[in-house]
Amino acid sequence: MFGISDLPKFFLAFFLVMPLISIIHEGGHVFFAWMMGGKNIKVSIGTGKPIINMGMLEVRQYYFWYGLCTFENLRKNRRWSNILIFGGGSLFNLLGVVAVMLLVEQEVIDTNMFTYQFTYFSLYYIFFAMLPMPYPDGNYSDGKIILDLLLGKTSVIKERIYRVHWHNENKEWQVLDHEQGFVQAFKDEQDACNKAKEIAKSYRPSKIVNIKDGEETEIHNYPRIPL
Structure with a gap:
């Protein structure tokens, strides 16, 4: 049962672990967008008005919720390149989970609340990113885009x-x-x-x-x- 003593764990997860996972996720999109020749790549972490701008990274007021990646002039704008870009976020999250598990297994780091929350919420992030569904604002999940592209429905990137x-x-x-x-x-x-x-x-x-x-x-x- 959730009690007062669990509040520090909640704040750790919500205000530190989740934004870190979001940055890793967007980093995956950025990596493959860059590989496909994307220019003017920008990453926004959070929502609300911008409070920090550092190169391609923009941190918004409510940094612990939402994130997106924008880019222009994609040189290789094909079906397979879009699959890599949209799948890149979850791939990087998965690699993060594997890295933490290997570090724990090799006793480089100890099992603690941070490693548990990082692993748990990374898998949570992957699940909802890859679940094929439309969003209320008209956007699609990464999984929805990828599934449509695999089925030959290129209208999602037309x-x-x-x-x-x-x-x-x-x-x-x-x-x-x-x-x-x-x-x-x-x-x-x-x-x-x-x-x-x-x-x-x-x-x-x-x-x-x-x-x-x-x-x-x-x-x-x-x-x-x-x-």
Whole structure:
């Protein structure tokens, strides 16, 4: 039964062990995103307003809850590469569990409350990350993405395409949405590209292509965010 004497264990698990496990999980996503050529990789730990920014790491006010990894311009944006990226978080959690078990077995560290909680909550984290289910906000669990990809349902990573092209008659650069509907016109090509990036970033997964002389060239992509 949970009693007053168990409160320190609760605080240890909630405010130290769980955030550490979350960092390891996001580290797995980061590793494989980097391996697949992702750029501008960022990791957010927690939710609420940002309180610490250190390179790619952002710690938010409620650091003990939630986490996500964002990146851009994935060079190898294929089904297998996405499986590795979305599975990377749980893989790193599992490797953490194995490492702790080996260290305990070799008597490098002692069995204590921290090692017990780390192992227990890492497996808890893996279970819910890999359980194939949709979330209320419209996102999917890592397991749901992976299962759909294994079943050939690539719609989960199918990108909206935003286009930037030169309209010769009007002498302007036009931004078109994923249904090739007109969004906005600009005199400068870079301004048009910036506008397309602003829109595409809000609708992941998405990519931007530039149309010149009838040829489409990808200039940026925003893959789906692993949680």
